[in-house]
Amino acid sequence: MAAGSDGSPGGEEKTASRRQTEVNRKLKYISLAVLVVQNASLILSIRYVRTLPGDRFYTTSAVVMAEILKVFTCLLIILLHRKCNVKDTVLCLVDSIVFQYKDTLKLSVPSLIYTLQNNLQYVAISNLPAATFQVTYQLKILTTALFSVLMLRKSLSRVQWVSLLLLFAGVAIVQVQQEGNKEASLQDSSGQNYTVGLIAVVISCLSSGFAGVYFEKILKGSSASVWVRNVQLGIFGTALGMLGLWWNDGPAIAEHGFLFGYTPMVWCVIFNQAFGGLLVAVVVKYADNILKGFATSFSIIVSTVMSIYLFSFHVDFLFTAGAGLVIGAVYMYSLPKPAGGGASSSSSNPSDSSSSLSSSGCDSRTNGGSEMEAFLPKSVLVK
Secondary structure (H helix, E strand, O other): OOOOOOOOHHHHHHHHHHHHHHHHHHHHHHHHHHHHHHHHHHHHHHHHHHHOOOOOOOHHHHHHHHHHHHHHHHHHHHHHHOOOOHHHHHHHHHHHHHHOHHHHHHOHHHHHHHHHHHHHHHHHHHHOOHHHHHHHOOHHHHHHHHHHHHHHOOOOOHHHHHHHHHHHHHHHHHHHHHHHHHHHHHHHOOOOOHHHHHHHHHHHHHHHHHHHHHHHHHHOOOOOOHHHHHHHHHHHHHHHHHHHHHHHHHHHHHHHOOOOOOOHHHHHHHHHHHHHHHHHHHHHHHOOHHHHHHHHHHHHHHHHHHHHHHHOOOOOHHHHHHHHHHHHHHHHHOOOOOOOOOOOOOOOOHHHHHHHOOOOHHHOOOHHHHHHOOOOOOOOOOO
């Protein structure tokens, strides 16, 4: 029988390779669907629950609840990586969090920024149309790129610089369009302030870019598991979130309770915020950068279409032109750089920097689990 015929080792390898290629192709499309759904659904659902009549939940409590769920999720993953050895897991966490307290304290800065960012995103989505927020929030790509150049000395290709200019132009056009419709929108949407929403989303983009690059800078060469880093971030995030809760809504929560206004839809938003990033972190390993850029662009279209039906959002030529520029810019920025070009960061999501982190430290015994060590995004959106 010939070496490459069916039943021979060579034939079996070719068959297995074809099957794996087919599986990877399917996983890419599944990843695309998950990225689009997670990108669009969270924004739309937050907008929906924040515009419903009746008792409103406190956004500060939602941020804290999401942080608590993230911490428990990361602890569970660490436990699984340690083969469900509770003693070993506890010793690992004590060593990483307590004895290496200097590394833990370094994470207080990005944790503070991420907590502020999550609260600002609730403010922004509560005051801006979902489609407008989705388009404007892509400015995080610009801020992340600029901070990467300034703080990490990374280089950008010419295509990426052009895409950043197009991104800025597209967002500016959308804002001009929204400024023209602001009076009408204010009449239709009582209790919403477009200016407050715009300021919130701009500050959120700035904080997202700085925090992501800062996180990458301080953790370069770190040997600890990124899941342990998430626990450290979550501890600070929960504490800082509780402080913000006490400062902003303390008396009201003391009177009505921490879970006041929580409906099944609100719980869906919180679970999406807490676990959506984890889900995306798992699936993006099957999706390349171009696919992620395409998913972000497509999610803008989905958000716009759904906003028309759910919130009577008005789309005119200016918005279409601006959103089109943003969609094109996001896709252009995700294109691979020419050979020999320096690496650049295209997202504020620290998961993009996790590939530079070693999987030793807490998870040194479980190298097989390192593929799962994509960083859990702190932002409510896919970065």
